[in-house]
Amino acid sequence: MVEQSIGKSVLRKEDLRFITGNGRYTGDIDLRGQTYGYFVRSPYAHAVVGEVDTSEAQSMPGVVAVLTGKQVAEDELGGLPCGWMIHSKDGSEMKQPLHPVMAATKVNYAGEPVALVVADSFDEAKNAAEYVSVDYEELPAVVSTAAAQSGPDIYAEAPGNTCYQWELGEKAATDAAIEGAAHVTRYSLTNNRLIPNALEPRAAIADFNRGTEELTLYTTSQNPHLARLILTAFVQIAPEHKLRIIAPDVGGGFGSKIFVYSEETALAWASMKLGVAIKWTAERSESFLADAHGRDHVSEAELAMDEEGNFLALRVKTTANMGAYLSTFASAVPTYLYGTLLAGQYKTPYIYVEVDSVFTNTAPVDAYRGAGRPEATFLVERIVDLAAKELGVDPAELRRKNMIQPADFPYQTPVALEYDIGDYEASLNKALEMADYAGFANRKADSEANGKLRGIGLSCYIEACGLAPSALAGALGAGVGLWESGEVRVNPTGSVTVLTGTHSHGQGHETTFAQLVASRFGISVDDVEVVHGDTGKMDFGLGTYGSRSLSVGGSALSVAADKVVEKGRKIAAHLLEGDVDNIDFEDGEFRLKESNRSKTFQEIAFAAYVPHDYPIEELEPGLAEKAFYDPVNFTYPAGTHICEVEIDPETGVTEITKFTAVDDFGTIINPMIVEGQVHGGVAQGIGQAMFEQCVYDESGQLQTGSFMDYCMPRADDLPNFTVGMTTTVCTHNPVGAKGCGEAGAIGSPPAIINAITDAVGVRDISMPATPEKIWRAIQEQRA
Amino acid sequence: MSISVQLKVNGKSVTLDCPSNTTLVDLIRERLELTGTHVGCDTSQCGACTVHLNGRAVKSCTILAAQCEGAQVTTIEGLGDTDNLHPMQEAFRECHGLQCGFCTPGMIMSAVDLVHREPAINEQVIREGLEGNICRCTGYHNIVLAVESAAKKMRN
Numbered sequence: 001m002v003e004q005s006i007g008k009s010v011l012r013k014e015d016l017r018f019i020t021g022n023g024r025y026t027g028d029i030d031l032r033g034q035t036y037g038y039f040v041r042s043p044y045a046h047a048v049v050g051e052v053d054t055s056e057a058q059s060m061p062g063v064v065a066v067l068t069g070k071q072v073a074e075d076e077l078g079g080l081p082c083g084w085m086i087h088s089k090d091g092s093e094m095k096q097p098l099h100p101v102m103a104a105t106k107v108n109y110a111g112e113p114v115a116l117v118v119a120d121s122f123d124e125a126k127n128a129a130e131y132v133s134v135d136y137e138e139l140p141a142v143v144s145t146a147a148a149q150s151g152p153d154i155y156a157e158a159p160g161n162t163c164y165q166w167e168l169g170e171k172a173a174t175d176a177a178i179e180g181a182a183h184v185t186r187y188s189l190t191n192n193r194l195i196p197n198a199l200e201p202r203a204a205i206a207d208f209n210r211g212t213e214e215l216t217l218y219t220t221s222q223n224p225h226l227a228r229l230i231l232t233a234f235v236q237i238a239p240e241h242k243l244r245i246i247a248p249d250v251g252g253g254f255g256s257k258i259f260v261y262s263e264e265t266a267l268a269w270a271s272m273k274l275g276v277a278i279k280w281t282a283e284r285s286e287s288f289l290a291d292a293h294g295r296d297h298v299s300e301a302e303l304a305m306d307e308e309g310n311f312l313a314l315r316v317k318t319t320a321n322m323g324a325y326l327s328t329f330a331s332a333v334p335t336y337l338y339g340t341l342l343a344g345q346y347k348t349p350y351i352y353v354e355v356d357s358v359f360t361n362t363a364p365v366d367a368y369r370g371a372g373r374p375e376a377t378f379l380v381e382r383i384v385d386l387a388a389k390e391l392g393v394d395p396a397e398l399r400r401k402n403m404i405q406p407a408d409f410p411y412q413t414p415v416a417l418e419y420d421i422g423d424y425e426a427s428l429n430k431a432l433e434m435a436d437y438a439g440f441a442n443r444k445a446d447s448e449a450n451g452k453l454r455g456i457g458l459s460c461y462i463e464a465c466g467l468a469p470s471a472l473a474g475a476l477g478a479g480v481g482l483w484e485s486g487e488v489r490v491n492p493t494g495s496v497t498v499l500t501g502t503h504s505h506g507q508g509h510e511t512t513f514a515q516l517v518a519s520r521f522g523i524s525v526d527d528v529e530v531v532h533g534d535t536g537k538m539d540f541g542l543g544t545y546g547s548r549s550l551s552v553g554g555s556a557l558s559v560a561a562d563k564v565v566e567k568g569r570k571i572a573a574h575l576l577e578g579d580v581d582n583i584d585f586e587d588g589e590f591r592l593k594e595s596n597r598s599k600t601f602q603e604i605a606f607a608a609y610v611p612h613d614y615p616i617e618e619l620e621p622g623l624a625e626k627a628f629y630d631p632v633n634f635t636y637p638a639g640t641h642i643c644e645v646e647i648d649p650e651t652g653v654t655e656i657t658k659f660t661a662v663d664d665f666g667t668i669i670n671p672m673i674v675e676g677q678v679h680g681g682v683a684q685g686i687g688q689a690m691f692e693q694c695v696y697d698e699s700g701q702l703q704t705g706s707f708m709d710y711c712m713p714r715a716d717d718l719p720n721f722t723v724g725m726t727t728t729v730c731t732h733n734p735v736g737a738k739g740c741g742e743a744g745a746i747g748s749p750p751a752i753i754n755a756i757t758d759a760v761g762v763r764d765i766s767m768p769a770t771p772e773k774i775w776r777a778i779q780e781q782r783a
Numbered sequence: 784m785s786i787s788v789q790l791k792v793n794g795k796s797v798t799l800d801c802p803s804n805t806t807l808v809d810l811i812r813e814r815l816e817l818t819g820t821h822v823g824c825d826t827s828q829c830g831a832c833t834v835h836l837n838g839r840a841v842k843s844c845t846i847l848a849a850q851c852e853g854a855q856v857t858t859i860e861g862l863g864d865t866d867n868l869h870p871m872q873e874a875f876r877e878c879h880g881l882q883c884g885f886c887t888p889g890m891i892m893s894a895v896d897l898v899h900r901e902p903a904i905n906e907q908v909i910r911e912g913l914e915g916n917i918c919r920c921t922g923y924h925n926i927v928l929a930v931e932s933a934a935k936k937m938r939n
Contacts, residue, residue: 011876018884019872019891021819021859028818123802199823199831199919200885251821251885252919284824506883506920676879676925683922707828707917715923716910744922 002524002588005515009672010525012511014504023249026203026218027281034205035064037267037280038125040115040132041289042107045143045361045700046154049105049114050135057117057131062124066132067270068115069102077101077269080260081234082326085477086164086335086357094164094357097155099325099364101235101265107136108154108324109363110700111289113262116270118278141361141700145190145321146298148358154324155359163322163331163357168339168415174352177313181304185387191375192767193296193321193694194687195710196368198505200251201282202291204264206271214242215272219264221247221533222257222503223543226480228535230260230328237268247533250505254684255367256291257505258545259328263290288705293694294368296321297334297375303348303383309391311402313350314342316379320357320365327366329545331357336476337372337464337546343413344380345424345460345638346402351414361700367545369684369745373463378767381459381750386763395754396432399460400425406728417464419636420731422664427726428460431640431662434724440644443657453647453778454657457754458640461747465739466551466635483630484548485541486556488517488564490623492609494602495527501541502553503533506680507741508673509549515669516554516735520561521601522588539626547637547739550669551730556629558734563625568604571623574615575599575607635730635738639663641682641747643755652775654690654756655719662724663743667736674740675723681744682721687713688745689752693768711768790851792817793861801848808832808843810851811858819859819888823917830916833889834858840896842915859888862895870936871895871929880929882920890916894930895937904934 017023042049054066080099087093102113115132119125142151142161149160178184204219215238221227224245232240250257263280271278282290299318305311320334339353370377384402388395403424404411411419432438440456447454467473470481487499498517504510514528531537541553565585572590573580582593591598599607607614608623642660647653661678668674691711695703704710729736749767756769762777784803791797792815799814811817811834820843823831827845834843835857863869871891874880881887890913897912898904909930910923918926 009879012879014884015876015881016865018881018887019859019868019875020863020865021817021888022865023819023884025818025821025885027822028812030816197919198883198885199829199917200821200883201823249884251823252883254919281822284826284829508882672879676882676921679922679924680882680920681922684919706826707824708826712917712919713922714917715913715926716907718910718923720906720927721922721924 002522004519005525006519006669010511010515010670012508013514014508014510025200025249025251026205026220029205029218029248031205031207031277034277034279035118035120036122036125037270037278038117038129039113039263040117040129042103042110042112042114044107044136044138045110045141046139047107047136048139049103049107050137052115053133054115056133057128060124060128060131062120063128064118064120064276065274066115066117067273069100069104072101072269073104078235080262080265081230082331083328083479084332086166086331088164089167094331095158096326097157101262101269109361110702111363113266116266118270118274143360143362143696143698143700145296145319145358145360148360149356154361158359161359163326163359166335166355167353169352170350170414171352174313174315174350177350178302178304178315181312182307183305183391185303185383185390187301187383187386189299189379189382190766191295191297191378192688194294194368194692195288195694196254196256196291196294197287197712198252198254198256201284201287202257202263203281204267205277205279206267207277208271208275210275214244215268216244216246217264217268218246218248220250220257221245222253222505222545224503224533224535225501225541226543227260231265231268235265237265238272244536247503253505254369255294255371255545258543259292259366284707285705288710289702290363292327292364292366293323294365295375296365299379301379301383303387305387309393309398309401311346311348314348316342316353318353318355320355321360321362322357323360323362323364325364327364330364330366333367333372338376340415340417341373341376341462341464342380342415344377345404345462347404349414362696369681370742373742374746374749377459377461377746378750381461382753385457385754395458396428396437399458400428418633420633421728422636422638423726423728424460424638427639427662427664430724430726431642431660434662434722435642435644435658435660437642447646453649453759454645455755455759456642456644457751457758458642459747459751459754460640462636462638463742463746464634465547465637465742466631467546467548468634469632470630480542482542483628484553484556485539485626485628486553486560487538487624487626488557488560490564490605492606494523494605496521496523498528498530498557499538500530500532500553500557501538501543502549503544507544507549507677508670512550512669512673513554513557517557517561523601547741550735550737551635551733551739552629552631554735554737555733556627559627559629560625563627564623567623567625570615570619571604571607572599575613632732635666637663637665637738637740637743639743639747641751643751645755645759647759647774649778652771652778654771654774656686658722659719660722661744661747662726663740664726664728665740666727666730666738668725677740678723678744679721681742682748683713683718684745685748686718686752688767689749690768691717786849788848788852790854790856792856793858803849805848806844807846807848807851810848811843817858817860821885821888823885828917830893831886831889833892833916835892835896840893859892862891869895871933874929874933878925878929878932880921880926886916886918890918890926898930898934898937904931
C-alpha cells in the first residue's frame with residue numbers, strides 16, 4: 001500500500017531541474033535560424049506620432065526588417081481587448097479606446113512600442129533601433145490619479161479621462177445610516193502604485209512555418225489558452241487551430257504575465273509577415289516601463305458605528321488609475337475584485353461604494369497579486385483600526401465584536417457575495433496567541449527603556465478566490481467562462497499523466513496536483529506527471545490567477561479522477577465476475593465485496609489498453625477521462641495577520657520584530673508549499689507597505705525604472721515569518737480548498753501600517769512607510 | 784573588434800573568439816549554451832547571473848569575457864548534477880528555498896561563496912550576505928533556512 005500524501009509536505013517534483021540549471025525558460029530556448037526583435041519605444045508620455053523614418057535603420061548591418069505601428073494599422077490588426085465589460089451607474093458601457101499592438105498615430109505612455117526592429121542578432125537589432133527616426137509632437141501629459149478627471153482629455157471618446165463610474169450597494173440606506181450614527185470614522189488614503197517585477201523578464205519567440213502555416217509562440221504566460229483566444233478572436237493574428245502557444249518554465253508572474261501585451265503580439269504578427277522566427281527578451285528597464293503595473297487607488301472612506309461600536313455602514317469613494325489603456329483584466333480589478341470585498345469579515349449592514357476609473361499617460365494598470373482585494377482589505381482594516389483608536393477600544397476586540405460568526409453562514413454581504421464558510425474568530429484567537437498579543441505591553445516597555453518605539457497591528461482579511469462561477473462572471477461582464485479543465489490519463493502500466501489548463505510559475509502544481517491524483521488512485525506521487533502550459537497538449541484552460549488553480553483546476557482533476565475510478569470499477573466488475581455495485585476501490589485496489597478477489601489499479605489500467613478479456617460491447621477501451629469544472633461560488637480564504645515593529649526614533653528605521661500570519665485555506669494538500677506561498681505573499685505585502693513605490697514625474701517620465709530606484713525587498717529587509725493555519729473546509733468544491741497564493745499580499749499591508757502608526761502614535765503614514773516618512777512623523781509628533 | 788579568450792568553464796578548457804564587448808554571461812549562455820545562469824536585470828542588481836570566477840561569486844553580467852582570460856569559471860551546472868547534488872542544491876530543495884526557480888542558480892552560487900568566505904554562518908550573516916540577490920517568490924525565509932542547513936553539511 002502506498003502512503004497517502006494529501007496533507008504531507010512532499011518535496012517538489014519540479015525542483016531538481018531548477019537547482020541544477022536544467023529549467024527551460026523562454027529565454028533559454030533558441031530556434032534554428034532565429035532572428036532577434038528589439039522595440040523602439042516612445043520617449044514621451046503623450047505625443048502625436050508624425051513621420052516614422054526607418055530607412056537608415058533598414059540599412060544597418062544584420063537588419064532583416066523594421067516594422068512600425070503604421071504597418072500594424074495598414075494590416076488592420078485588431079486592438080488588444082479588455083476582457084471584462086463594466087457598466088457605469090447610468091447604464092453606459094465603459095470607454096475602451098483602441099489599444100493598438102504598436103502605436104501608429106499617437107503614443108499614450110512613455111515606453112509604448114512604436115516600431116519593431118528585426119535583425120540577425122540582438123546587438124544588431126538594438127543598435128539599429130537607435131536609427132529609427134520618429135517625429136513626435138509632445139502633448140501635455142495626465143499623470144496624477146486624483147487629478148486625472150480635471151486634466152486635458154487623452155481620448156475624445158472618454159471625456160474627463162473617465163473610463164467608467166461604477167457603483168455597488170444601497171446608497172440611500174448607507175447615507176441614512178451614516179447620517180444618524182453615533183460615531184463616524186473618516187479616512188482618506190492612497191493605495192500606492194507598484195511594479196510587479198517577476199524575476200524573469202517577459203520573453204517570447206514567434207515561429208511561423210510558411211509551409212504548414214502554423215505559428216508557434218513560446219511566451220512567458222500564466223494562461224496560454226487565453227492568450228491564444230485573444231490573439232485569434234480579437235487581434236486576428238492567426239486562426240486558433242494554426243496557433244500553438246507554449247508557456248514553458250515561467251519565472252514568476254504575480255499577475256503581470258496574465259495579460260496579452262503589445263510585444264508578444266507584435267512578434268507573432270511580424271513572424272508571419274516575415275516568415276522567420278523572432279526572439280525577444282525584455283531588458284529589465286522594459287519590464288519597468290511596459291509590464292502592467294498594480295494598485296494605484298485614491299479613496300475616501302467613512303465607517304459609521306453605534307454607541308457600542310457596532311458597525312452600521314461603510315461608504316467609499318475611489319478613483320482607480322487604469323493607465324493609458326485597458327489591459328486584459330484591468331476593468332474588473334477595482335470593481336468586482338474590490339467593491340465586493342468591502343464587507344471584510346464584518347456584519348456591516350449597509351455598504352455603498354463608487355469607483356471612478358480614469359485614464360492617465362502611464363503604463364496600463366492591471367491585476368497584481370491580490371488584485372483589488374488588497375486595496376479593499378487595506379481600506380477596511382485601516383479604517384477599523386482608526387475607529388478602535390478613536391473609540392479607545394482594543395482593535396482586536398472591536399474586530400471580534402463585529403465579526404460574522406460561524407452560525408451566520410452562508411452569509412450574504414451587502415456587496416453581492418455570499419460567503420460559504422469560515423471561522424474568523426478562530427484565526428483571530430490563534431494569531432493573538434501565536435503573536436503573544438497579551439505580552440505586548442511588556443515588550444513595549446522594554447523597547448521604550450532602550451529608547452525605541454514599539455507598535456503592534458492587526459489585519460483580519462478576507463478574499464474571494466477561485467475565479468469564478470462562469471454564469472455569475474458572465475452576468476458581471478466577463479468575456480469568457482471561468483471553469484477549468486483537467487485530464488487524467490492513466491497509461492497502460494498504471495502510471496498517470498495529468499493535464500491541466502492552469503499554469504505553474506512557482507506555485508508547485510507539478511507536486512500538489514500529483515499528490516491530489518496519486519492519493520485518489522493509491523499510487524506513488526512519483527508515478528504521476530503533471531503537464532501544463534501548452535495549447536498543443538491540453539484542450540483548453542483559463543490559466544492561473546486569483547488563487548484559482550487548486551480550487552478550480554484541482555477540482556477538475558478530482559472529478560476526472562473520479563470518472564477514471566468509475567470506469568475502473570466497471571472493468572474490475574467484468575474481470576472479477578461481479579456486479580459493479582459490489583466493487584469497492586480503496587488503497588489502489590478494486591475489490592469484490594464479500595470475497596477475497598481484487599485487481600490492482602495497474603492491472604485494471606493494463607486491461608483497459610489490452611482488452612483481451614474486456615466488456616468491449618459496453619465499454620470503450622482506454623482509461624483517460626476529462627472534466628471541465630465550473631465552480632458554483634467563489635472561495636473565501638480568510639485569516640488574521642499581526643505585525644509587531646520596533647522603530648529607532650533617531651532614524652525612522654523600522655524592524656519587523658515578528659510577523660504572524662494565521663490563515664484558513666480550507667483543505668491543504670502540501671503544507672510546505674502553502675507556507676511558502678504565505679511567505680512570498682507577505683514579503684510582497686511588506687514590500688508594498690514599507691519599500692515599493694512606482695513614481696512618474698509630472699511629464700509622465702518613469703522615475704523608478706530600475707532596481708536601483710525601485711526598492712525591492714531584499715533578504716536583509718525582511719523578517720522570518722510565523723505561520724499558522726485554522727481550517728474550515730470549502731463547502732462547494734470536491735477538494736475543499738480555498739486557495740492560498742494571494743492571502744499574504746492581501747492581509748499584510750494594513751497590519752504593518754497599523755503597527756507602525758501604533759508605534760509612532762500618529763493617525764496615518766502613507767505607503768510605503770519609508771524611514772524618512774516615519775522619521776518626519778516622529779519629528780512632527782515631538783514638535 | 785573580435786578577441787580570443789581562453790578559460791576553464793566547469794573544469795573544461797574553452798577557447799572562443801568573440802566580440803570584445805561580450806559579457807561573461809553572454810559567453811556562458813549564448814556561446815556555451817549553459818542556460819542555468821539567468822539574466823534578471825540590466826543594472827547588476829538582481830544577482831540571477833551569479834557564477835564563481837576563480838572561486839568567488841561574481842555577477843557575470845558585469846564582467847567582460849575579456850577579463851576572464853585564464854580564469855576558472857563555475858556555473859550552476861558545474862556545481863553539482865542531478866545524481867550528485869551539492870549540499871547547497873540539496874538544501875534548497877529540502878527547505879523549499881525556491882519557487883519559480885529563476886533566481887535560484889544565482890542565489891545558490893552566492894550562498895556557496897558566502898559559506899566558504901564567512902567564518903560564522905547565522906541568520907544575520909546570511910541575510911546580509913545575500914543582499915545582492917533578489918528573490919520575488921519566497922520572502923527569503925526558506926532560503927535562509929536552506930543556507931543554514933547547507934552550511935552545516937558543508938563544514939562536516
